[in-house]
Amino acid sequence: MMIISTIQKFSLFLLSFCRLSLTHKLATILSAIFLSKKSKKYSVSCKNLKACYPEQPQDWIEEKAKKSLIEYAKAMIEAPFIYRQAEKNLDKLIENVHSENLIKEAIEENKGVIFMTPHHGSWEMSGLYAASKIKTFTMYKPLRNKILDDFVFKGRETKGSSLVETDNSGVKKLLKALRENYGVGILPDHTPKINQGVMSNFFGVPVNTTTLIYKLSRKNKIPIIYLFAERLNNGKGFDIHVGRVEEEFYKLDEKEAADFLNHIIEILVNKNVYQYLWSYERFRNRSEVNESIYN
Numbered sequence: 001m002m003i004i005s006t007i008q009k010f011s012l013f014l015l016s017f018c019r020l021s022l023t024h025k026l027a028t029i030l031s032a033i034f035l036s037k038k039s040k041k042y043s044v045s046c047k048n049l050k051a052c053y054p055e056q057p058q059d060w061i062e063e064k065a066k067k068s069l070i071e072y073a074k075a076m077i078e079a080p081f082i083y084r085q086a087e088k089n090l091d092k093l094i095e096n097v098h099s100e101n102l103i104k105e106a107i108e109e110n111k112g113v114i115f116m117t118p119h120h121g122s123w124e125m126s127g128l129y130a131a132s133k134i135k136t137f138t139m140y141k142p143l144r145n146k147i148l149d150d151f152v153f154k155g156r157e158t159k160g161s162s163l164v165e166t167d168n169s170g171v172k173k174l175l176k177a178l179r180e181n182y183g184v185g186i187l188p189d190h191t192p193k194i195n196q197g198v199m200s201n202f203f204g205v206p207v208n209t210t211t212l213i214y215k216l217s218r219k220n221k222i223p224i225i226y227l228f229a230e231r232l233n234n235g236k237g238f239d240i241h242v243g244r245v246e247e248e249f250y251k252l253d254e255k256e257a258a259d260f261l262n263h264i265i266e267i268l269v270n271k272n273v274y275q276y277l278w279s280y281e282r283f284r285n286r287s288e289v290n291e292s293i294y295n
Contacts, residue, residue, distance in 0.1 A: 008147045016080035020093070021235025023081060027073035035069040037062075041279035042069060047293050048278045052203035067274035071121075074231060075277075079124050083155030086128045090159065093125070095232060099242040103133050106223035106244065112178030114217055115185045116226040116245075118265045119277035124156070125229035125238050127185050131159035136183035137174055139166045161185070171212070178222055186213055188226075188261050194285040200258035203266055205293075208285045209258040218257075221250045228268050231275060241268070 015023060035041055045065035053061070085093055106113045113134060117126040130136050140156070140163035143149035156163060162177075164170040174184045191197075192210050200209040217224055224245035229238045249260055269276045283293050 005147055008145075012080050012147075012151050015077060016084040018081055019235060020078055020081060020237065023078045024074050024235050027077045028070050030077070031070045031073040035073065039069075041072070042066075044281055044294060045069060045278040048280075048282065051205045051283065051293050053273075064274050065278060068276065068278045071231065071275050072277060072279055075122055075124065078122070079152070079155065082122070082124055082128065083151075083158055086132075086155075086158040090128055090132055093237045094129070095237045095239050097240040097242065099244075100240075102242050102244045103130075103225055106225055107134055109223055110181050111220055111222050112181050113183045114178075114213060114222050114224045115183055116188045116213060116224055116261070116264075117185060118189045118226075118228070118268065119187065119280060120228050120265070120268055121231050121272065121275045122229040122238060123187070126227040126240070127156060127161065128159050129229065129240055130183060130185055130225075130227060131161035134183040135177075136161045136185050137164055137177040138162070138185035139164055139170050139174070139187075141166045174216060178216065178220075184216065186210075186216075188213060189265055189280075189282060191280075191282055191285050194287050197285075198254050198258050199286065199288050200255065200262050202262045202282065205283055206286055206289050207262070207283055208287070209262060211254050211258065213261060214252075214254055214257040218250055221247075224249070226264055226268070228271075230272060241271075 018026070042065055045068050046061055049061045049064055082093065103113070115130040115136065117123050117130070127138060138156070138161055140153065143152060153163060164173040177184055188210060190210060191208055194208065197208040197210050200207055213224060216222060226243045226245065228241040230241060231238060243264070245264070249257060252260060281294055
């Protein structure tokens with residue numbers, strides 16, 4: 001066990017010095033080996049894509065699934081370098097920021113800010129970028145691998161972000177952070193436990209959706225910023241896309257709000273279909289749907 005632990009630590013250390021161009025080439029090779037058509041993640045990716053894009057032919061589904069898994073591998077392997085770069089100068093990894101003024105304006109309202117960062121592009125980069133603008137609190141579920149858990153935990157706190165528990169005590173800390181005019185980061189496409197979300201639709205498919213953003217924001221109309229760090233070709237870095245949820249969101253009920261946010265994610269995904277995390281079983285824990293698409 002000690003030998004394995006040493007190898008894992010040394011591998012993470014080496015990756016932290018590998019530039020994006022190199023880590024992305026390595027990710028392409030590793031995805032072909034470990035994320036082939038025989039893998040569960042490939043199967044889940046195809047099923048998700050087929051459910052969301054039923055009109056597309058099978059070869060399109062398989063192509064996007066393959067590309068998505070390469071992007072997933074890039075997200076995993078590039079993280080050590082991104083964490084290390086964040087300690088020095090995160091801006092060196094950013095080519096362009098679109099509508100950056102929306103973040104500044106939201107912060108100046110002095111209500112706190114909710115950052116909505118779906119599993120699209122580099123969500124690690126999105127989170128670190130948000131934390132570079134305002135101290136941010138984000139929910140975090142510990143990983144099973146202790147070495148990876150320690151590494152990711154420290155990496156995500158690089159820019160001053162604080163990680164909180166994924167339970168009621170964590171929610172209380174998020175509310176406190178907003179009252180103190182800090183930022184809160186939330187993954188809007190994380191599937192809640194059964195009966196803990198609200199049934200909505202994602203690309204026309206019934207999906208159990210978190211209501212946390214709605215509950216945190218509605219009373220005081222907390223500004224909601226959505227972020228997408230688009231991964232550029234050839235390791236050239238990232239383009240950060242920024243948007244703000246419109247005022248009408250705060251007038252909606254819980255179900256309508258979930259539909260509203262899912263539609264925003266759909267728009268982001270359609271811009272770069274293959275950069276979405278299609279290997280995640282988002283269509284599970286659905287209390288009102290008897291049949292699973294993953295059978």
